[in-house]
Amino acid sequence: RFSTAVAVEEPITPPVQVQYTQLLINGQFVDAASGRTFPTLDPRTGEVIAHVAEGDVEDVNRAVAAARKAFDQGPWPRMTGYERSRILLRFADLIEKHNDEIAALETWDNGKPYEQAANVEIPMFARLMRYYAGWADKIHGLVVPADGPHHVQVLHEPIGVAGQIIPWNFPLLMYAWKVGPALACGNTIVLKAAEQTPLSALYVSKLLHEAGLPEGAINVIPGFGPTAGAALASHMEVDKLAFTGSTDTGKIVLELAARSNLKPVTLELGGKSPMIIMDDADVDHAVELAHFALFFNQGQCCCAGSRTFVHEKVYDEFVEKAKARALKRVVGDPFRKGVEQGPQIDEDQFNKILRYIKSGIDSGATLQAGGDRLGSKGYFIQPTIFSDVKDGMQIAQEEIFGPVQSILKFSDLNEVIRRANTTRYGLAAGVFTNNLDTANTLTRALRAGTVWINCFDVFDAAIPFGGYKMSGQGREKGIDSLKNYLQVKAVVTPLKNP
């Protein structure tokens, strides 16, 4: 009853070799001060891909010292914006040149479909770099009128050393969202890659140096959160912190930042985004969109449409068709052509998702499809669908971060607005309707940083992204991301002859 395409037992050999496994500090690949390494695993099999240097406090100190020196004395913040722009453009060219190797590394370390990495994510990475290259020579302040006889300039300066902590679900896109604006504005960086996916950040940072980035302007520390991550968040010489990850960890890093030097923090955290299907919807189209909204990237998206609210008039038809779609989803080795879903990132996430599936069954939701692991190796999970989900159930409240769609029934607009907003999160929302008034009403009523009308997961470089409520603070991408990385200085001089 619950069968889907079977996870392949013999994994395809990835068409790439691991070249960089050390810390990147001051333009050099170096071992951790402790000499320790940790294994990064292939989520298709759980086998070791490579042993990677494990950064800790001392390494973060070295990296921050390098970034500090590069900021205080080095050429990067002192170059013209045009020169910085040209380096970022060359970086984008190099990414394009190595597109397929980078995509293979990303798939190997993360488990996402190779076609998604190669055709969407790596090209988007290059696009993001070109977008920020475009800003590098257009960042400028203002001259503002004052009441007295004063000449007032408002300067926009780089903020200094940026600490950046990124997650494993989109290792390179999260890198681009943070590194792009920080570099465009003339800052230097210490980036902590996620412990599950350290490889691609090291690879592209090497290319960034090849493109002409001066040494020390980016430093990359693979390592664990409570050690390397916490050291970065609480470092006294880090001027700004940007974090993407879970809401619980977001609270920790915000506290570490406050307790150390009050560095400003941007946070991109969890979500439980509603996907609202109105009764005028074309059901086939709505099913496909809601399926994509939830299952994309193995369900490992902070903005996943993880509460599918369906109007009662189309509910039964929707559930049947959503089930049929999930049963057709192609799950398997992400290097194989046509595979839509690879393995989950690691054993912890895999077990957590299976616990949520059990919780859904125990709380009385109806299991329509999936419900178990797929195959006997690696971290594959069957595309899973629950109907009859109620707001109070754990699966409707908490972030599952896996291929588990929860379908809830509603009967009128005010009801669905109230229920959609009854969550501690506010990252994104999807709306499916042909009625302009309904779309406008929902757009204004939903408390979320992004509302996608008749689409989902559209992530252009210029579109700001971020959360309301406990989904975060601040925005990334677009113009809004620049101000995360700029200080504002007012300069006032008297005018002798006004």
Ligand code: ADP
């Ligand atoms: P997830 O549960 O998705 O792995 P986390 O929020 O734990 O999300 O991880 C996101 C990033 O935050 C990773 O790079 C991780 O190493 C880092 N991290 C985890 N715990 C801490 C911490 N206590 N301090 C700083 N960074 C942390």
